[in-house]
Amino acid sequence: MTTEIKLPFDKDNVRSFSKEMSEPAWFEEFRLKAFESFEQLPMPRPDKTRIDKWNFTQFTQHTVNSTAYASLAELPEEVKALVDIDAEHKNLYIQHNQTPAFISLSEELKSKGVIFTDIFTAAREHSDQLKKYYMTQAINADEHRLTALNAALVNGGVFLYIPKNVEIAEPIQAVYIHDDAEANLFNHVIVVAEDNSSVTYVENYISTMEVSTTVANILAEVIVNANAKVTFGAVDTLAKGITTYVNRRGVVGRDGRIEWALGLMNEGNTISENTTNLIGDGSYGDTKTVVVGRGEQTQNFTTKIVHFGKNSEGYILKHGVMKDSATSIFNGIGKIEHGASKSNAEQESRVLMLSEKARGDANPALLIDEDDVTAGHAASVGRVDNVQLYYLMSRGIPKKEAERLVIHGFLAPVVNQLPIEGVKKQLTEVIERKVR
Amino acid sequence: MAGSTLTIKDLHVEIEGKEILKGVNLEIKGGEIHAIMGPNGTGKSTLSSAIMGHPKYEVTSGNITLDGENVLEMEVDERARAGLFLAMQYPSEINGVTNADFLRSALNSRLGEGNEISLMKFIRKMDKQMEFLEMDLDMAQRYLNEGFSGGEKKRNEILQLMMLQPKIAILDEIDSGLDIDALKVVSKGINEMRGEDFGCLIITHYQRLLDYITPDHVHVMMQGRIVKSGGPELAQRLEAEGYDWIKHELGIEDETVGHEA
Numbered sequence: 280m281t282t283e284i285k286l287p288f289d290k291d292n293v294r295s296f297s298k299e300m301s302e303p304a305w306f307e308e309f310r311l312k313a314f315e316s317f318e319q320l321p322m323p324r325p326d327k328t329r330i331d332k333w334n335f336t337q338f339t340q341h342t343v344n345s346t347a348y349a350s351l352a353e354l355p356e357e358v359k360a361l362v363d364i365d366a367e368h369k370n371l372y373i374q375h376n377q378t379p380a381f382i383s384l385s386e387e388l389k390s391k392g393v394i395f396t397d398i399f400t401a402a403r404e405h406s407d408q409l410k411k412y413y414m415t416q417a418i419n420a421d422e423h424r425l426t427a428l429n430a431a432l433v434n435g436g437v438f439l440y441i442p443k444n445v446e447i448a449e450p451i452q453a454v455y456i457h458d459d460a461e462a463n464l465f466n467h468v469i470v471v472a473e474d475n476s477s478v479t480y481v482e483n484y485i486s487t488m489e490v491s492t493t494v495a496n497i498l499a500e501v502i503v504n505a506n507a508k509v510t511f512g513a514v515d516t517l518a519k520g521i522t523t524y525v526n527r528r529g530v531v532g533r534d535g536r537i538e539w540a541l542g543l544m545n546e547g548n549t550i551s552e553n554t555t556n557l558i559g560d561g562s563y564g565d566t567k568t569v570v571v572g573r574g575e576q577t578q579n580f581t582t583k584i585v586h587f588g589k590n591s592e593g594y595i596l597k598h599g600v601m602k603d604s605a606t607s608i609f610n611g612i613g614k615i616e617h618g619a620s621k622s623n624a625e626q627e628s629r630v631l632m633l634s635e636k637a638r639g640d641a642n643p644a645l646l647i648d649e650d651d652v653t654a655g656h657a658a659s660v661g662r663v664d665n666v667q668l669y670y671l672m673s674r675g676i677p678k679k680e681a682e683r684l685v686i687h688g689f690l691a692p693v694v695n696q697l698p699i700e701g702v703k704k705q706l707t708e709v710i711e712r713k714v715r
Numbered sequence: 716m717a718g719s720t721l722t723i724k725d726l727h728v729e730i731e732g733k734e735i736l737k738g739v740n741l742e743i744k745g746g747e748i749h750a751i752m753g754p755n756g757t758g759k760s761t762l763s764s765a766i767m768g769h770p771k772y773e774v775t776s777g778n779i780t781l782d783g784e785n786v787l788e789m790e791v792d793e794r795a796r797a798g799l800f801l802a803m804q805y806p807s808e809i810n811g812v813t814n815a816d817f818l819r820s821a822l823n824s825r826l827g828e829g830n831e832i833s834l835m836k837f838i839r840k841m842d843k844q845m846e847f848l849e850m851d852l853d854m855a856q857r858y859l860n861e862g863f864s865g866g867e868k869k870r871n872e873i874l875q876l877m878m879l880q881p882k883i884a885i886l887d888e889i890d891s892g893l894d895i896d897a898l899k900v901v902s903k904g905i906n907e908m909r910g911e912d913f914g915c916l917i918i919t920h921y922q923r924l925l926d927y928i929t930p931d932h933v934h935v936m937m938q939g940r941i942v943k944s945g946g947p948e949l950a951q952r953l954e955a956e957g958y959d960w961i962k963h964e965l966g967i968e969d970e971t972v973g974h975e976a
Contacts, residue, residue, distance in 0.1 A: 664807070665770050666770075666807055667807045667809055669767075669768075669769055669770055669791055669807075670803065670806060670807035670809070671807075671809070671817070671820075671821075672790070672791035672792040672795065673767050673768075673791055673792075673794075673795055673800075673801055673803075674795055674800075674817075674818075674821035674824075674875060674879060675792055675795035675796045675821050675824040675825045675879070676792055676795075676820050676821050676824050677792050677824060678790070678792065680820060680824065681792070684809070684812050684816070684817065684820060685809060685812070687811060687812070688809055688810050688811025688812035688858070688859075689810065689811055690811065691810075691811030691812070692810070692811060
């Protein structure tokens with residue numbers, strides 16, 4: 280059986296969109312090749328969640344026109360809260376639906392050769408650097424239908440490039456604002472940290488409207504070269520009705536480090552993949568994820584760390600809270616390839632259920648093809664502990680507040696990892712709103 | 716203003732269908748320190764849990780009042796705000812909630828909306844009490860009881876006691892698992908609380924704690940009842956002679972409860 284896929288345009292539209300964005304020939308070719316192949320490719324198969332009825336491929340609009348922001352004063356209030364408006368040197372990208380709406384990079388970083396720009400400008404002005412990393416090392420266009428679709432239709436995203444030996448202390452921030460009920464997002468983020476560099480990148484996907492029946496297809500590729508360090512923070516708060524596929528993948532070279540802190544707070548059905556490939560010897564990957572599910576939404580979160588390099592270390596920590604009739608699958612995979620001796624794969628998944636109808640499954644897996652390694656996993660699914668509540672209440676704290684403390688405490692280990700104060704605060708507020 | 720009065724009348728308590736307390740009578744007034752002693756399994760901890768309202772314990776008859784108010788009709792948090800405090804034998808560990816955040820929530824819940832303590836004032840108060848109890852100030856930012864040693868947990872219970880200033884406190888085996896230095900510190904905290912407005916019920920196996928805190932009244936619990944009461948000399952005699960003489964005097968063979976059910 281084949282699924283009929285109706286797209287709002289054909290190959291000619293892809294070509295003319297590419298022309299309109301003045302993309303280099305290789306980029307246009309890449310789109311067209313992906314466009315030709317995507318229908319034949321299978322859908323991704325997230326373990327234990329059936330997505331054959333989910334809509335990832337049918338939508339009416341590929342592009343919508345949104346305004347740019349002349350100054351940050353024009354930003355919606357929700358977004359203002361996320362960024363440090365008063366900061367003198369801002370390293371900030373704001374995308375309004377698909378429109379690059381604001382960009383700022385300090386002179387100091389520019390002079391060091393740091394590139395931070397929207398994906399279209401990157402294709403035009405930094406074509407060689409982009410080409411080297413664009414779907415070549417982390418994610419391949421032909422992995423499945425949704426990666427190909429992203430490659431064909433990419434209509435947003437950012438390119439962040441840190442040259443050798445450049446260490447950036449202050450975080451670099453991107454905010455993707457969704458406020459158009461017709462806007463479908465095919466976003467592609469590329470972060471490259473060359474040898475001995477370090478950077479913190481934090482992204483927000485935020486809907487400022489309540490409901491939208493659209494598609495979000497988000498890819499992030501993070502290339503961490505030798506002895507480089509990337510801290511990648513994200514808070515996703517896309518609206519109810521948006522079907523999201525989000526794939527964030529890192530590739531880590533010798534002695535490189537990647538640390539993920541992900542707050543996955545979408546209101547709609549979501550498939551999230553977060554994979555770290557520890558290629559180099561001595562490479563290190565740490566993934567911390569918090570999730571809150573509510574309403575009727577179904578979500579699948581796969582976190583995977585694959586060890587190729589010797590002495591590589593991978594840590595997965597996931598905490599989820601499920602309420603109402605929300606369903607979530609938490610797949611955690613630690614894989615140690617043959618030859619990755621002296622590696623260590625650890626993972627922990629905890630799910631807290633707040634209602635009888637909520638469902639949460641934690642599926643930890645360790646796949647080990649090497650003898651000389653260490654590995655461990657822990658998983659639990661449970662309810663708020665009555666004895667804990669009793670203890671808190673015995674000090675005068677009302678039950679509601681006691682529950683709030685326990686739930687916040689449950690998610691705090693990840694929330695506290697987020698490197699931007701405004702984003703941390705936002706995530707705390709989102710959690711507050713969602714679990715209330 | 717004189718202190719409060721906690722009155723327990725003919726209290727019967729079950730846990731999972733098993734009757735543990737079989738008619739306890741006790742009155743604790745502000746300014747008094749009571750000690751309940753007795754061997755294991757006689758119902759001492761059940762009494763403290765029932766007073767505080769632990770969800771597992773069911774009061775089947777009798778009543779508890781605080782200054783005439785029916786405690787049994789109150790939720791656990793209402794009991795606390797009415798002025799009761801229980802230092803627990805096994806305090807819960809709560810991940811992700813710092814000791815300071817927890818204590819501030821607890822304090823503010825007593826002060827009520829609009830009267831919250833300012834952060835600076837709170838920190839000063841907490842630091843002062845922690846120094847008094849010879850606690851590492853870092854413990855304010857550690858997660859509540861998580862990874863605390865037995866002694867640290869007990870000190871933390873006393874810290875809460877001193878911060879929250881209840882009218883009536885119950886200390887459930889606050890001395891178990893403490894070395895002598897920790898015992899002295901914990902006793903110092905309790906003695907600091909002593910005064911007309913503070914009533915206290917100390918539950919313990921050992922005379923040891925009572926060397927540092929002299930009780931006004933000593934009670935012995937067996938078979939789910941208070942079987943003997945006296946002054947501080949009773950504790951000393953128990954320390955010297957054990958419990959057998961009481962059992963003999965009262966014709967009790969097995970002092971424990973709940974085994975027969």
